Amino acid sequence: MTLMGKFLKVVRLTIQVLCSSKETTCYVHLLECYNYHCVESPTKRKKIFYILAILVPVSTVVLICLECVMVILLKKRYKATRTINQSLKQFKSFSYHDLFKATNGFSSTNIIGSGRFGFIYRSCLDFVVCTIVIKVFRLDQFGAPNYFIAECEALRNIRHRNLVRVISLCSTFDPARNEFKALILEHMANGNLESWLHPKPYEQIAKEPLSLATRISLAVDIAAALEYLHNRCIPPLVHCDLKPKYGMGCKISFEGDIYSYGIILLEMITGKYPTDEMFTDDMNLHKMVESAIPHKIGEILEPSLTKDYFGEGTNNELVEMPRCVMHLAKLGLRCSVTSPKDRPKIEDVYTEMIAIQNMF
Numbered sequence: 001m002t003l004m005g006k007f008l009k010v011v012r013l014t015i016q017v018l019c020s021s022k023e024t025t026c027y028v029h030l031l032e033c034y035n036y037h038c039v040e041s042p043t044k045r046k047k048i049f050y051i052l053a054i055l056v057p058v059s060t061v062v063l064i065c066l067e068c069v070m071v072i073l074l075k076k077r078y079k080a081t082r083t084i085n086q087s088l089k090q091f092k093s094f095s096y097h098d099l100f101k102a103t104n105g106f107s108s109t110n111i112i113g114s115g116r117f118g119f120i121y122r123s124c125l126d127f128v129v130c131t132i133v134i135k136v137f138r139l140d141q142f143g144a145p146n147y148f149i150a151e152c153e154a155l156r157n158i159r160h161r162n163l164v165r166v167i168s169l170c171s172t173f174d175p176a177r178n179e180f181k182a183l184i185l186e187h188m189a190n191g192n193l194e195s196w197l198h199p200k201p202y203e204q205i206a207k208e209p210l211s212l213a214t215r216i217s218l219a220v221d222i223a224a225a226l227e228y229l230h231n232r233c234i235p236p237l238v239h240c241d242l243k244p245k246y247g248m249g250c251k252i253s254f255e256g257d258i259y260s261y262g263i264i265l266l267e268m269i270t271g272k273y274p275t276d277e278m279f280t281d282d283m284n285l286h287k288m289v290e291s292a293i294p295h296k297i298g299e300i301l302e303p304s305l306t307k308d309y310f311g312e313g314t315n316n317e318l319v320e321m322p323r324c325v326m327h328l329a330k331l332g333l334r335c336s337v338t339s340p341k342d343r344p345k346i347e348d349v350y351t352e353m354i355a356i357q358n359m360f
Contacts, residue, residue, distance in 0.1 A: 262335025271302030
């Protein structure tokens with residue numbers, strides 16, 4: 001007899017039944033059904049073996065990888081903490097309460113600027129003689145914690161006359177137990193470049209327009225600082241927060257710094273914000289200057305420069321002004337081209353700026 005399915009063998013059972021009031025013994029053949037889950041076929045055992053043979057090694061590899069990732073993350077965290085602690089040893093430490101008090105509770109009225117990863121507050125501390133600025137990092141921004149660590153690493157090694165001096169830093173928790181990180185920087189008493197290129201209405205009387213010679217000198221100083229960061233720091237550093245930071249959405253890179261520097265040059269000679277309302281999708285600061293070269297460059301200059309540009313006289317500065325402006329415009333255009341690989345290196349930019357300064 002052939003059995004199919006779950007029925008595995010035949011057994012003979014004796015069942016006593018009552019038939020017509022007589023006790024009769026009947027023999028019947030019944031199929032005994034084994035529990036399917038209790039008896040495994042060789043085929044199923046083989047399948048389970050294969051599955052386990054695959055799952056066990058794969059699971060082991062995954063666990064090892066996870067452990068490696070955890071070790072790497074812990075090492076990075078330890079290194080970051082060590083970097084911050086080493087930096088803290090060099091400077092007087094400030095508490096969250098100190099900075100909260102100095103900025104009137106981080107009041108918006110004390111904000112003098114903002115960057116990619118935070119806000120900059122002007123403030124005074126009782127035990128610090130000079131006016132300071134506090135750069136508070138927005139740690140909810142992607143990359144901000146790593147950027148803070150990078151700045152801490154950098155501030156231990158940077159020494160340059162054209163870079164703002166770091167007084168101290170603060171790495172702690174606020175009362176809500178959220179991470180709080182800030183840098184305490186030396187305050188620029190004369191303001192930043194933006195405040196001179198675009199003075200507020202109440203500042204215009206107090207601030208005389210910058211001469212071309214002063215603008216060139218400032219451009220040389222900026223190039224010198226960038227050249228120091230890119231080539232003389234170990235490891236090389238990207239500023240990545242150079243104003244204006246309108247780097248066309250590109251990732252942080254040396255080429256991004258060059259782009260921003262080029263836009264600064266164009267802004268210095270035209271007096272136009274790169275985000276001015278006059279610029280649309282079809283026109284921007286780069287295209288405006290490009291279209292004005294070579295014959296209409298005088299028409300797009302900042303108003304305070306236009307008079308001297310078209311002036312007549314034997315004064316050497318007036319004679320050389322058109323040529324210097326043209327060189328500045330062309331350098332700014334080369335630095336702000338769309339393709340990063342086509343932008344010049346900072347050492348070449350710095351060398352050219354020195355030549356322009358000597359020419360003027």
